[in-house]
Amino acid sequence: MTDEFEEFYKSFEEPELTADEKELLAQMPEIGEFGESRRKFLGNAAAGGLGLFALQLLAQEQVLARMETAEGAMFASVAEENAVAVRLQINGVEKSLNLDSRVSLLDALRERLALTGTKKGCDQGQCGACTVIVDGRRVLSCLTLTATCEGKKVTTVEGLAQGDELHPMQAAFIKHDGFQCGYCTPGQLCSAVALLEEAKNGEASHATTNLRSKARNLKLSQDEIRERMSGNICRCGAYPGIVAAIQEVHSGRETAQTWRFVSDEEIAALNTEEKADEIV
Amino acid sequence: MKSFKYTRSTDAASAIQAVSANKDAKFLAGGTNLIDLMKEYVERPNELVDITRLNLAQINSVKGGVSIGALAKNTDTANHPLVRQNFPLLSQAILAGASAQLRNMATNGGNLMQRTRCQYFYDVAMPCNKREPGTGCGALEGLNRIHAIFGYSEKCVATYPGDMANALYALDAIVRIKSANGQERTIPVQDFHRLPGDTPEKDNNLQHGELIIAIELPKNNFADKSYYLKVRDRASYAFALVSVAVALEVKNNQIKQARIVLGSVAHKPWRSTEAENALVGKSANDETFQQAAQIAMKGAKPLAHNTYKIELGKRAIVLALQKAMNGGAA
Ligand SMILES: Cc1cc2nc3c(=O)[nH]c(=O)nc-3n(C[C@H](O)[C@H](O)[C@H](O)COP(=O)(O)OP(=O)(O)OC[C@H]3O[C@@H](n4cnc5c(N)ncnc54)[C@H](O)[C@@H]3O)c2cc1C
Ligand code: SF4
Ligand code: FES
Ligand code: FES
Numbered sequence: 001m002t003d004e005f006e007e008f009y010k011s012f013e014e015p016e017l018t019a020d021e022k023e024l025l026a027q028m029p030e031i032g033e034f035g036e037s038r039r040k041f042l043g044n045a046a047a048g049g050l051g052l053f054a055l056q057l058l059a060q061e062q063v064l065a066r067m068e069t070a071e072g073a074m075f076a077s078v079a080e081e082n083a084v085a086v087r088l089q090i091n092g093v094e095k096s097l098n099l100d101s102r103v104s105l106l107d108a109l110r111e112r113l114a115l116t117g118t119k120k121g122c123d124q125g126q127c128g129a130c131t132v133i134v135d136g137r138r139v140l141s142c143l144t145l146t147a148t149c150e151g152k153k154v155t156t157v158e159g160l161a162q163g164d165e166l167h168p169m170q171a172a173f174i175k176h177d178g179f180q181c182g183y184c185t186p187g188q189l190c191s192a193v194a195l196l197e198e199a200k201n202g203e204a205s206h207a208t209t210n211l212r213s214k215a216r217n218l219k220l221s222q223d224e225i226r227e228r229m230s231g232n233i234c235r236c237g238a239y240p241g242i243v244a245a246i247q248e249v250h251s252g253r254e255t256a257q258t259w260r261f262v263s264d265e266e267i268a269a270l271n272t273e274e275k276a277d278e279i280v
Numbered sequence: 281m282k283s284f285k286y287t288r289s290t291d292a293a294s295a296i297q298a299v300s301a302n303k304d305a306k307f308l309a310g311g312t313n314l315i316d317l318m319k320e321y322v323e324r325p326n327e328l329v330d331i332t333r334l335n336l337a338q339i340n341s342v343k344g345g346v347s348i349g350a351l352a353k354n355t356d357t358a359n360h361p362l363v364r365q366n367f368p369l370l371s372q373a374i375l376a377g378a379s380a381q382l383r384n385m386a387t388n389g390g391n392l393m394q395r396t397r398c399q400y401f402y403d404v405a406m407p408c409n410k411r412e413p414g415t416g417c418g419a420l421e422g423l424n425r426i427h428a429i430f431g432y433s434e435k436c437v438a439t440y441p442g443d444m445a446n447a448l449y450a451l452d453a454i455v456r457i458k459s460a461n462g463q464e465r466t467i468p469v470q471d472f473h474r475l476p477g478d479t480p481e482k483d484n485n486l487q488h489g490e491l492i493i494a495i496e497l498p499k500n501n502f503a504d505k506s507y508y509l510k511v512r513d514r515a516s517y518a519f520a521l522v523s524v525a526v527a528l529e530v531k532n533n534q535i536k537q538a539r540i541v542l543g544s545v546a547h548k549p550w551r552s553t554e555a556e557n558a559l560v561g562k563s564a565n566d567e568t569f570q571q572a573a574q575i576a577m578k579g580a581k582p583l584a585h586n587t588y589k590i591e592l593g594k595r596a597i598v599l600a601l602q603k604a605m606n607g608g609a610a
Pocket of ligand 3: 119121122123124125127128129130140141
């Protein structure tokens with residue numbers, strides 16, 4: 001590292017607060033920690049080359065998300081002007097929220113209600129990671145304003161299991177290896193669970209051959225499942241497992257699991273081989 | 281996102297009044313386009329009037345056809361028995377768009393109103409006459425692979441990106457609108473969107489504060505032979521590069537009536553009455569279809585990166601007509 005760079009780097013480590021910021025901190029000691037650590041993060045991130053735009057987004061998100069804890073003290077006038085009171089049911093529990101009109105359902109779930117199962121991928125409707133079920137329909141929580149959810153029933157991935165018993169779709173995803181990193185999985189699961197109902201109701205998709213048919217309880221082909229799940233993108237490409245899992249739950253026909261854990265003996269055998277290699 | 285006041289409206293009159301009274305107010309329907317654009321600071325309203333609870337989501341038979349409410353969701357519209365039976369072309373077009381999640385949110389009114397996907401329009405660091413009149417058009421000499429080949433101006437070469445509207449044009453739909461003075465008016469859907477000309481900032485002929493309340497579909501004889509073909513970069517969950525809505529009424533293999541509407545080639549769905557007329561009275565065969573396709577694409581003026589749309593458009597028209605003759609199965 002050159003001296004010049006070290007100087008540059010140091011300038012981030014010891015942040016200079018502006019007069020306004022100092023005053024704000026004096027008035028609101030509770031945000032001090034947040035302000036400092038964010039500044040440090042900004043420094044590290046800038047050194048690491050994170051774009052300014054991403055930083056702005058992050059900062060805004062944090063400010064919006066923290067509105068309740070800060071009791072509206074930060075940006076007080078804005079908060080009061082556009083605060084919205086919302087009552088909604090999340091996974092069967094009544095919740096009352098008071099939040100900035102801009103807060104998406106996704107941010108409310110993750111940052112305010114600590115339901116971090118629902119994931120943020122693109123935040124723009126293009127990936128499906130944020131899929132939740134609202135009043136029985138799968139929707140994108142990143143493009144839903146929480147304010148519009150008054151009186152609605154929201155189901156997130158946390159609400160799919162019954163106590164310790166996984167939803168059949170969750171169990172099938174495990175059985176069929178329907179994920180790798182797991183980031184898209186909560187969205188895939190909510191989407192797949194809603195898909196089951198849609199097929200029962202006879203709803204059509206772009207892959208449906210006869211739109212004029214009135215059939216219900218559809219038997220979906222692989223192509224149908226793929227089309228109906230196209231709103232959930234998987235960066236890891238776990239699609240074959242996802243389709244197999246959905247097909248099993250949808251059809252009710254059990255299919256064989258194509259993987260298993262290795263046994264202790266097999267591991268032991270592997271170890272001897274390795275040792276043998278080493279000796280050679 | 282810029283801060284805004286949020287209100288929830290329960291009747292159309294007060295929603296219209298609220299938006300009419302504030303030039304920076306907007307109606308909020310499914311939010312799938314508006315919220316996205318607000319996150320990008322492309323749209324910066326200071327007030328949103330939530331219209332999703334207005335009593336405008338019915339789909340029912342009316343004299344002479346079927347009326348679909350402006351606030352009915354895309355999913356519910358595509359799946360309604362009246363639509364699937366009588367206007368399968370509309371169901372097909374809606375289902376070709378976006379994803380199941382988005383269609384569950386998107387409303388019919390919002391779908392008509394959706395803005396272009398031109399990448400310069402979306403990027404506030406770029407010049408764009410549609411977003412900021414007078415700043416120039418980034419796409420004219422920039423990357424214009426997804427842009428128009430018909431009806432554009434030097435000011436804007438963007439396309440209308442939607443699917444549903446292409447079917448509505450083929451079905452001679454009528455848009456029912458309520459204005460600030462409480463009066464209702466109708467616009468034939470063909471006159472709803474506009475070409476960019478010198479004012480690309482205006483996508484359509486709706487005035488500020490006017491509310492779309494319904495879309496009417498007059499009865500027709502196209503249900504047996506229609507098809508919506510969408511060509512895109514991947515098989516699903518992508519906007520069209522070229523799409524085509526076709527509908528035929530055929531008796532004894534002779535074409536009585538025809539509709540050909542191309543999508544994603546102009547600032548509005550691009551209907552070719554000339555190509556339609558070339559089909560009428562002819563027997564339905566590949567040669568006739570090819571002639572019509574030639575005529576439909578005549579006069580196309582490609583930009584630097586979208587010449588491919590001409591050949592693609594021709595082939596899409598022929599294939600869609602063949603599929604329509606086969607009963608429009610996917
Ligand atoms: C990732 C992604 C992929 C997509 N893919 C496709 C696709 O392949 N094909 C396609 O066709 N579409 C696609 N869409 C667009 C989607 O169909 C539209 O965003 C949707 O139809 C808009 O409807 P909405 O109800 O959500 O409108 P909103 O976003 O709520 O509103 C859009 C605009 O319409 C106005 N408005 C809404 N309702 C009315 C009314 N009744 N009267 C007057 N003004 C009104 C609003 O004020 C706003 O300006 C896609 C969207 C996304 C995010
Ligand atoms: S094509 Fe239209 S929308 Fe795109 S940059 Fe040019 S003016 Fe803007
Ligand atoms: S985070 Fe909502 S669709 Fe990507
Ligand atoms: S499992 Fe990694 S993105 Fe789907």
